[in-house]
Amino acid sequence: MKDDFFVFDNAIHMYKLTEDNVDFQHGGIERTNALVEYAKKFSGPGYPYDDITGRELAVEDAYRLMFEESDTDIAMAQTVPSHGGWKLGFSPAENNWKLKEAYPDRVLFCGGVDPITHGHYGAVNEAIRQIKEWGAVSFKFYQAHSGGVHWQIDDRQVAYPLWEACLENGVNNVQFHKGLAFNTQHIKDLAPYDLERAAQDFPEMNFIVHHLGEPFINETINIAARYENIHLALTAWINQYPVAPRAALHAIGKCLLHVGPDRLLWGSEAFVWPKVQAYIDLFAGMEMPEDLQDGYGYPPLTDEVKRKIFGENFARLMGIDIEVKLKELYGNGKKKGKKAAKKAARHGK
Amino acid sequence: MASERKRLAKRVDQALEGKVRQLVEAHGGGITVDVDNEGDAHITFHGRCAACPSAPVTMGSLVRPTLLKIEGVRSVSRDSTVSPYAEARILKMFGLDERECS
Structure with missing residues (x-):
């Protein structure tokens, strides 16, 4: 808890950039460098970036950073199925699942598949497997790959079977990296225009858009304003604030003015920051x-x-009763309970 | 008292029928109203109107004048999604008393 705010982090990533996961033939080094440079650009005194090159985050370190060194109550560990340059993606599904398995009271698992990497049927089958075997309650998607290879959210052959499979298996929210092209990805492939038809065709599905689709910020906000099943994660924007506070305030202000406060989500983008x-x-x-x-x-x-x-x-979206969760985590005394929980965690309980 | 409030609530809701609801629904939204014992009406916009930047104009030019004509309604308000500065400008534009719209 931060004061009396329940903190539910929508987006943390268990990164894996060790040699065995880097695809050296397909720009793995360059993509890693680009990511670290982005983190560096939006860092500063008090808001450092971490050069995660060549490293894999351990679940114990993730727990310490999120739940001992911050007021975060619960978090969603998000797979990053962006494969160009990394064999299993920047943040493989297995690493994020392992964090959920280690701390199931604190962490929800967001799976990740990709129709280009896994193939049309393979993506559906892998999504169902991640739901049934690994307890995925959400999925993250990266539609753009290096060199202009991409797929669309409203593609009836490629994408709709995924949304149908998610809904049939109890997952009613899917998330998208929009904007912020890395390496040789094409920025037009990360525009938000493909959200509209899918949001219309799947009114029971919640579509969560990350990064406000920068540089398509106005377009993303405009589309979200008109569909109640589109939600905006403020990921990356809060990280940009220390460098460009007025730009971040404009972005957040536009979201509040046009979308309102009920469909905006907190996300820290740990652990590059x-x-x-x-x-x-x-x-x-x-x-x-x-x-x-x-x-x-x-x-x-x-x-x-x-x-x-x-x-x-985000708790409402995920069907989490905050009062029940707080009691589960801290008992009746919230702050006192949190200290006790930290102590228990340190002792492996 | 409760039945009086019910009757007032019915009159207020009926006043929104027709032009007000037609316009709001034409924009892909909806509108509901709650009235308390003191006659303070609280408006909620739904759908695409929930966080529309033009909602204060709809309130100032249409919803408030319509509801303030009803006997027993003391004020008309909504949880705003625009700044207090914008709200104040709009109230001034339509010659509305801030107390009626608190």
Whole structure:
């Protein structure tokens, strides 16, 4: 808990950049470097990046960074099925599943498949396997691969079988990396325009869009504003704030003005930026400047708004009762309970 | 008291029928209203109107004037998704008293 905010981190990634996962023939080194350079660009004093080149994050370290060194209550470990350059992706499904297995009370598992890597039928079968065997409650997708290879969310042959399989197996939310092209991915392949038809055709599915589709920010917000089953994860934006605070405030302000506070999600993007608590403190103390409220109509960043973004919205989407979860984690005394939980975790209980 | 409130709530809801609901629904949205014992009406926009930047204009030019004509309605409000500055400008545009719209 941060003050009385329940913190549910939508996006943490168990990275694996060790040699056995790097595809040296297909730009693995370059992609790793590009990712680290992006993290470096949006870092600064108090908000450091971590050069994760050549490393694989252990579940114990992930637990320490998320739940001992930050006020995060629960988190979703997201697979990154972006394979060009990495054999199993930047953040393989197995690594994220292992974190959930180690700390099932704290971590939810977001699986990942890709119709290009796995093939049309293979992706559906692997998604079902990750749901049934590994307990996936969500899926993350990266549609653009190096050199302009990509697929579309509204492709009836390639993508719709995935959405149907998810719904048939109890998963009613899917997530998408939009914008922020790396390496030789084409930015047009990461535009948000393919969300509309899918959101119309699958009203019972929730489509979560990451990074506001930068640079398609206005388009992403416009589309999300018109479909109640589209949600926006503020991932990467909170990380950009220390470098470009006014740009981040404009982005968050536009989201609040056009989409409202009920469909915005908190995500830290751990662990390329490992000081998760710094970002939690930053958002908890963030205010919408009066000149932006006056000149752009952005609403104030009230505690009610922050409470929704920090955790209430994603908990509602995932069917988690916050009061029940808090009692499960901390008993009746929340902060005292958290200290006890930390102590118990340190002793392997 | 409860039946009086029920009757007021019915009158208020009926007042939204026709032009107001037609316009809101034409934009892919919806509108509901709750009225308390003091006659304070609270509006909720749904669907595409829930966080529309033009919702304050719809409130100021159509919803508030419509509901304030009903006997027993003291104020009309909604949880805003625009800044207080924008709300104040819109109230001024339509010559509305801030107290009626708190």
